[in-house]
Amino acid sequence: MRRILVGASMLALAACVQTIETTTPFDPNEVAFINQRGAADITGQAFLRQAGGGVVTCAGEQVQLIPAGTFAKERLSQLYGSVQGGRIGTMVGASQENVDPRYLEMVRTSQCDAEGDFEFRNVANGDYYVLSGVRWTVPGSYIPEGGSMAKLVQVRSGQDQRVLLN
Template identity: 40%
Template sequence: MRSAALCVALAPLALSACNSAAPEMRFDPAEAAFIRQEGKATIEGQAFLRDQQGKMNVRYAAGEVVRLIPATAYAQARFSHFYGKRKFIAALFMPTPTQDAEYAAYTRTTKAGATGRFTFDKVAPGRYFVATQLTWVPKGGLLSEGGAMYDEVVVTGKETDPIEVVLSGN
């Protein structure tokens, strides 16, 4: 009964978050063109979250899409709008934003492996956002847990070792 009451109480907040519109700004492909260049850097990482049920239980982003997004003015405005000053949005408050097709065409994607590990190779110099999401409904639960997360990476082109990224909601 408490879960149902919580659902009813939080529903307006969840719906308002889902209806959040992206900022009114135009995407400039020229600003993101560097992602289409072949570089020498490698970005490696792991995406996971701690389960709220058992603080020591880790859920890996196995099979989840991980995105490499040029940190253009448009992307920065989107991330700022949706995430604010955080690098994590809880599943209950994750928006379902519309996405400019041209913006999507200037991103790279990969899938995380069984332990949430992912790799982007031949990355050109530039500033990027690395983003993914991981959600689940706990056994016997009604509400999704997990959420969306990102981090920021700068590639200088002088790297000799892979750049390591941890997406963990922190």
């Protein structure tokens, strides 16, 4: 029985991966600022509140800092519903198929600590998306709950930014 439930869960997860069609090609020159050393720090926390009121953080999850060029804005607005970002469930995702590999290389990563805090140091001026997930399972279920969140952040004049993903 357990194998059947796990198999059904995996099929459900695979069925919700969508292919994002963009009209704008990725231009690495537009977002080259991601590779420059800047004066700003982006810090933040990611968390979600459960139906019962408990709070779950992104502890141990990866956080991504993606330069928000034209391609990323188009792609992420389709996935999250807004150019500003948003939240999607754990059963939703985007295929990396047919995505320019240079786009995938121009991402900085960090990790949430035990309290759900993260940081990116020495960030250059520019527009960025900060993305992370918060996931958990409840006893008796194999299907994860929670979701993934994205938020558009603007770094100007080397000013630090604090981001809350929830």
